[in-house]
Amino acid sequence: MGVISTSSRDAESRPVMARVPLVKAAVLGAVILLLALLVVQPFGWVLFNSLHDDATGAWTLNNYARVVRSAELIEPLVNSLILAAATALIAVGIGVPLAWLVSRTDLPFRRTIRVLTLTAFVTPSFIGATGWILLAAPNSGWLNTAWRWLAGEGAGAPLNIYSMAGAIFVCGIYTVPYSFTMVSSALDEMAVELEDAATTLGCGVLRTMVSITIPLAAPAVIASFILSFIQGLTLFGVPAFLLTPTGIPVVTTKLAEFYQLFPPEIYLAAAYCMPLLLVTGALFWMRRRYLGRKQYVTISGKTRAGRQIRLGGWRWPALFLALLMPLLSVFLPYAALLLVSLTRAWGQGLSWENLSLYWYWWAIFGNSETHTAIVNSLVYSTLGATLCVALGTLVAYIVERRLMVGASLLGAVATVPIVIPGIVLSVGFFAAYTRAPLNLYGTPLLLIAAFAATFLPIAYSHGGSILKGIGPELERAARSLGAGEARTFLSITLPLMGGGLVSGWFLVFIPIIRELSVAVFLITPKTNVMTTLIYNAKDGGNYEAVCAMSVLLLLITLFLVAVARPLAGLTGARRTSRKTATAAGVPS
Amino acid sequence: MTDISRRGLLKTGGLAGAALLSGGIAGTGFARLAAAQDDPLYAAARKEGALTLYWGSYEQQTMEAIRDAFKAKYPGIEVQLLRQASQTVYTRLRLELQNGVAECDSLGTTNLLHYTELKKIGALAAYDPPDAAMLPAAFKGLDKDTMYHVGAISLTSINYAPGKVGAPPTSWMALLEDQWKGKITTGSPAFSGDVASWVVAIRRKYGDDYLRRFGQQKPKVGQSNVDTVTDILAGERVVGSGAPFSYTLTQKAAGNPIDVSVPTDDAILNLGLTGIPVKAPHPNAARLFTNFLYSKEVSDILSKNYWPTLRTDVAWAEGRSLDQLKWYRNSGDDLAAEVAEGIAKWKELVR
Amino acid sequence: MSGIRITNLRKSFGSYTALRGIDLQVPNGTLLALLGPSGCGKSTTLQLLAGFESPTEGEIWADDVLLSSPRGVLPPERRGISLVFQNYAVWPHKTVAENVAFGLSIRRLPKAEIAERLTRALRTVRLESLRDRYPSELSGGQQQRVALARALVVEPSILLLDEPLSNLDAHLREEMRFEIRQVHDLLGITTVYVTHDQSEALVTADRIAVMKAGAVQQFGTPEDVFERPANAFVARFIGSNNELSGTGEGEGSIRIGDRVLTAPDRSGVARGGSVSLCVRPSKVRLDDDGGLSCNSLPGTIVRSAYLGEHRDVLVDIGEGRTIRAFVPPERRYGPGAVTTVHLPIDACQILAPSA
Incomplete structure (x- = not known):
């Protein structure tokens, strides 16, 4: 009433004011500006570079012509696509059922499995590859050695990590955390009513999962498939370690060669990334076709109490399956890394006199650079992840709720960076952020901005899949009660995204802390990070130090995850009051 | 001024x-x-x-x-x-x-x-x-x-696992002997400047035939030449070609079972x-x-x-000291082209 | 409180036209039911009223304030219109009290006033004892009452209800109908109530707008709509109905097959045009005409079902046509029995098929 009467003055002048509220305009403006500075600019430079000649610097289409014409350049593309598709299939094939077990059932040790899966996530891919080389190299791999010990010296080597299968396996198990985290945060918020039918065991439960639960989480499943695919395309460490020895080139190792040449073929490298962009663009297009206008609301205005599906006799076999992942991605490789890190000289093998904490001492106290690097890594990851999630969530909100004309264009922009392998992106960031209007060279902001931009697609896709699950009527109810768009977003949408946002933050934080390539041209002595040091140690062949620092990196991240988990619990959307949560017979 | x-x-x-x-x-x-x-x-x-x-x-x-x-x-x-x-x-x-x-x-x-x-x-x-x-x-x-x-002065030589190799190869040529088949590890000239120097020098000395026969030895090709040390210490391979001289000695001094063998047909010297x-x-x-x-x-x-x-x-x-060993350094004005050619030949003949 | 005036409202989504120009006048304090099958445009009308969609053509006025026109839309939060959703839309992360008090805190009212109005609203919907519960601990009916309290506590000038009872079980639904009407009588807020259930509309509404395919078929009081449906569609949609299609013979008669029946003609269709004869099953008599002037037809019983309060009998009147009749339960008919169907002329109407 009051609201109406204030506006009745305008009634005489007839047209209704359609003015965009100030806050909304400011936020939209800020988002567009940030996207332009953080993403469009660096990508623009990559594009610009791809159209120039490395030797003369003149405009040319020759780089693209070379990519299309040379069989030597097409073969790595094909290999990369095979690796990426297989990685995505493994990630989704393992990650989704695992997420279901952890989120929806009464599987024992669910929390532990969550933490262990995040642990696998913390592992930089080159560390995971190193661990698996120690385990499954054909001659020296411990698993192969153990096999020969069991089956006799002539038994050969059942495992060969230096193969496409080996690379797919390692990429796959270290990508599972993407699909696991994204899908489990969707499933966590899903009401149980549709699964209620499945009270019987075995086939009944499985069929429910396959035909009801998973399809409902389709936005998250598809987003995680695409991210895993991209991960498989852009990983450098695993193929460099596992495929170079067998002579199978992929795009990222080929890119590294371009940079290794003299003169480095930086512009050709830029052009060589564009096919990746096309492929990923096609994936996003298919996602849109598939999801279309279907509804995937898992948090609606009608609330049901959450309930777990009872696995009954299947609990222990399921636990065994669920533990297989941590075993392969954490326990085995880290056991290997830990053993190496605890030796003074690892070539001597295991013996009491060779056992030493020296490398841990060295990593923590013996090296002046490590301190700065650890602090830098933590600060940049924290700020970068926060900026990234804030921006990604806003873009996802603008796109999902179509708050402006051309919103989907914003979404497309936000998905570009991750597709471009880090080493090429690094050059784009360098060009974009070392000149006006964003001259950040030598400052921490440069790395924070670059990290936030690089992983924006994760924050955006994750935010989008959470938002798809939140019924728009929950927001509309607030609007009709007098809350503006900003207020609605802050007091309804954001809290409902809650736990999903926290897991999204980790989904960005962890890749930042382990990222190497993007930082390569951006770090300066004062802004060095952990991964560069680890890589330098690896470069210098100091394996004991590499292993010790990796274990440290793992412990630090685990500690942070452990600290933050209760936080995630607090923000879960479906709440119960303490008083009544235990009361039996809650009506539903 | x-x-x-x-x-x-x-x-x-x-x-x-x-x-x-x-x-x-x-x-x-x-x-x-x-x-x-x-x-x-x-x-x-x-x-x-x-x-x-x-x-x-x-x-x-x-x-x-x-x-x-x-x-x-x-x-x-x-x-x-x-x-x-x-x-x-x-x-x-x-x-x-x-x-x-x-x-x-x-x-x-x-x-x-x-x-x-x-x-x-x-x-x-x-x-x-x-x-x-x-x-x-x-x-x-x-x-x-x-x-x-x-x-900086950097030398590229052969390294090996003393416990597992009776007599190490003493020249680049010796690496082509049958006994080393499937035993050699090396870096990639596409990733490592030192390995690229080695490839250029070897082609100058023995031509592409060396690369062809080297390829037939089925070497394990890593990225950096540091990987040779890793492979030897892990026990994956026993002899490293195009291997880093100084770094191998550092690892030896740290107590690891590894040593260098300076090839009689010249250690390859690369200047930093x-x-x-x-x-x-x-x-x-x-x-x-x-x-x-x-x-x-x-x-x-x-x-x-x-x-x-x-x-x-x-x-x-x-x-x-430098005087004690035979060394060879690539020189010439067209090294860039020679390196590119060496990498191409490597890809054709070795991997 | 304000009245609502909707003029020539049209809405298209791409090539699909959801509303084909509707006109409605809702006097201040009226409860209007928008009634129709799914896809008739009633929910679109509601979204337009709430301000979540902008019209392709036409205007929406609240008294003398223009709310929506193609040139602009007053945002939902500035309309003073509360909306209750089909699935309640109670916020799972807020307690009952927090849900209800949300609109008040937006208005920056003094704390004491918020507390006072909150308590009053909770009492009105009988939820005082559950104020600190979270929605997941409430039944569907309780959640619905939270949604209602939340909408009412801000004292809106207009209240919109979007199928508010469709998610409740039958028993609760019947009870809530009266409750909604009671709240309306108490507060007198202009209310628009969207439903596909004709009995809900008849019980609660002062006015009913029957919609089909984006157009209003009839706009009138419940009695108007039930007793004097504007066309065969309305007759069919509201209450049970027999519909016999035929051609207009002029002067209150209709040709159905080779028979001509008499009835008041409200079709407005010229002689020879296609029209329908509509009659409620409760008005159909079998065998005795009760002394009324009737159209009488011979027929054969097809089936007969005992429904407690009456008996539902289906009669074959030849040429593939059937007629339903509700007769007193003590009358028994077996399948195959021959009977005479009487259609009282006053209870029959000749109507146009639909607008």
């Missing part, structure tokens, strides 16, 4: 030091300190107060030791060290030049081509470090315009170079550091870390 006058200053500095000495002040340590403090170059450098090193030669540990020794000798200069792979350091410097950023005071990388290219575009400043006089004769005066100098960018923000500190590279302190550090020293009067670790 300024250069000449600075050199003049330097001379007077030297003279002043000599005068002090002749003045009868006893104690070499004090004399050195006094000399350093009275050095006008140091005074100018201290006024600049900072120094940024972009270095790819030497691994992190050695580089940090050199940095720390410099800081100890010349207090008052804040030293920033960026240690990355040589090619990365070079690419970064090129990006900075393109974008008008000047950060680097001293560049140290393992590829001569970087310097010939930088010189061509006028990005290097001339400076003649007086202490370079103690360099082995073969490496003196690399550039007649004194725009770049030797920064160093130069000062013309736009270096702290040119005096850069000169001070360049000259410091040829000091006894640095050569002692290099010796301790199993690197060939930069002075004839400082012996290598384990009593080795």
Whole structure:
């Protein structure tokens, strides 16, 4: 009433004011500006570079012509696509059922499995590859050695990590955390009513999962498939370690060669990334076709109490399956890394006199650079992840709720960076952020901005899949009660995204802390990070130090995850009051 | 102009030091300190107060030791060290030049081509470090315009696992014997400059036939030549080709079961170079550091870390020296093309 | 409180036209039911009223304030219109009290007033004892009452209800109908109630707008709509109905097959046009005409079902046509029995098929 009467003055002048509220305009403006500075600019430079000649610097289409014409350049593309598709299939094939077990059932040790899966996530891919080389190299791999010990010296080597299968396996198990985290945060918020039918065991439960639960989480499943695919395309460490020895080139190792040449073929490298962009663009297009206008609301205005599906006799076999992942991605490789890190000289093998904490001492106290690097890594990851999630969530909100004309264009922009392998992106960031209007060279902001931009697609896709699950009527109810768009977003949408946002933050934080390539041209002595040091140690062949620092990196991240988990619990959307949560017979 | 006058200053500095000495002040340590403090170059450098090193030669540990020794000798200069792979350091410097950023005071990388290219575009400043006089004769005066100098000496040889190999191969040719089939590990010329140098040298010596037969030995091809050490220590392979001399010795000294075998048909020697960018923000500190590279302190550090020293009067670790081994260094004007051809042939014949 | 005036409202989504120009006048304090099958445009009308969609053509006025026109839309939060959603839309992360108080805190009212109005609203919907519960601990009916309290507590000038009872079980639904009407009588807020359930509309509404395919078929009081449906569609949609299609013979008669029946003609269709004869099953008599003037037809019983309060009998009147009749339960008919169907002329109407 009051609201109406204030506006009745305008009634005489007839047209209704359609003015965009100030806050909304400011936020939209800020988002567009940030996207332009953080993403469009660096990508623009990559594009610009791809159209120039490395030797003369003149405009040319020759780089693209070379990519299309040379069989030597097409073969790595094909290999990369095979690796990426297989990685995505493994990630989704393992990650989704695992997420279901952890989120929806009464599987024992669910929390532990969550933490262990995040642990696998913390592992930089080159560390995971190193661990698996120690385990499954054909001659020296411990698993192969153990096999020969069991089956006799002539038994050969059942495992060969230096193969496409080996690379797919390692990429796959270290990508599972993407699909696991994204899908489990969707499933966590899903009401149980549709699964209620499945009270019987075995086939009944499985069929429910396959035909009801998973399809409902389709936005998250598809987003995680695409991210895993991209991960498989852009990983450098695993193929460099596992495929170079067998002579199978992929795009990222080929890119590294371009940079290794003299003169480095930086512009050709830029052009060589564009096919990746096309492929990923096609994936996003298919996602849109598939999801279309279907509804995937898992948090609606009608609330049901959450309930777990009872696995009954299947609990222990399921636990065994669920533990297989941590075993392969954490326990085995880290056991290997830990053993190496605890030796003074690892070539001597295991013996009491060779056992030493020296490398841990060295990593923590013996090296002046490590301190700065650890602090830098933590600060940049924290700020970068926060900026990234804030921006990604806003873009996802603008796109999902179509708050402006051309919103989907914003979404497309936000998905570009991750597709471009880090080493090429690094050059784009360098060009974009070392000149006006964003001259950040030598400052921490440069790395924070670059990290936030690089992983924006994760924050955006994750935010989008959470938002798809939140019924728009929950927001509309607030609007009709007098809350503006900003207020609605802050007091309804954001809290409902809650736990999903926290897991999204980790989904960005962890890749930042382990990222190497993007930082390569951006770090300066004062802004060095952990991964560069680890890589330098690896470069210098100091394996004991590499292993010790990796274990440290793992412990630090685990500690942070452990600290933050209760936080995630607090923000879960479906709440119960303490008083009544235990009361039996809650009506539903 | 300024250069000449600075050199003049330097001379007077030297003279002043000599005068002090002749003045009868006893104690070499004090004399050195006094000399350093009275050095006008140091005074100018201290006024600049900072120094940024972009270095790819030497691994992190050695580089940090050199940095720390410099800081100890010349207090008052804040030293920033960026240690990355040589090619990365070079690419970064090129990006900075393109974008008008000047950060680097001293560049140290393992590829001569970087310097010939930088010189061509006028990005290097001339400076003649007086202490370079103690360099082995073969490496003196690399550039007649004194725009770049030797920064590191790196040797590529054979390494092996002593416990698992009765008699190690003693030449590159010996690696082609049947007994090494499936036992060799090596780096990739596409990833490692040292391996690329080795490929160029081997092709010059024995032609493509060597590569063909080397390929038939089914070597395991890693990226960096450091991977050879890893493979040998892990027990994946027993002999490394195109392997790093200094690094293998470091690992041996740490107690790991590995050793080098210097091939009778020449260890391949690759020079690391160093130069000062013309736009270096702290040119005096850069000169001070360049000259410091040829000091006894640095050569002692290099010796301790199993690197060939930069002075004839400082012996290598384990009593080795350049004269004791046969070595070969690629030279010529068209090295870039030769490297590219070598990589292409490698891909065709080896992998 | 304000009245609502909707003029020539049209809405298209791409090539699909959801509303084809509707006109409605809702006097202040009226409860209007928008009634129709799914896809008739009633929910679109509601979204337009709430301000979540902008019209392609036409205007929406609240008294003398223009709310929506193609040139602009007053945002939902500035309309003073509360909306209750089909699935309640109670916020799972807020307690009952927090849900209800949300609109008040937006208005920055003094704390004491918020507390006072909150308590009053909770009492009105009988939820005082559950104020600190979270929605997941409430039944569907309780959640619905939270949604209602939340909408009412801000004292809106207009209240919109979007199928508010469709998610409740039958028993609760019947009870809530009266409750909603009672609240309306108490507060007198202009209310628009969207439903596809005709009995809900008849019980609660002062006015009913029957919609089909984006157009209003009839707008009138419940009695108007039930007793004097504007066309066969309305007759069919509201209550049970027999519809016999035929051709207009003029002067209140309709030809159905080779028979001509008499009835008041409200079709407005010219002689020879296609029209329908509509009659409620409760008005159909079997065998005895009760002394009324009737159209009488011979027929055969097809089936007969006992429904407690009456008996539902289906009679074959030949030429593939059937007629339903609700007769007193004590009358028994077996399948195959021959009977005479009487259609009282006053209870019959000749109507146009639909607008």
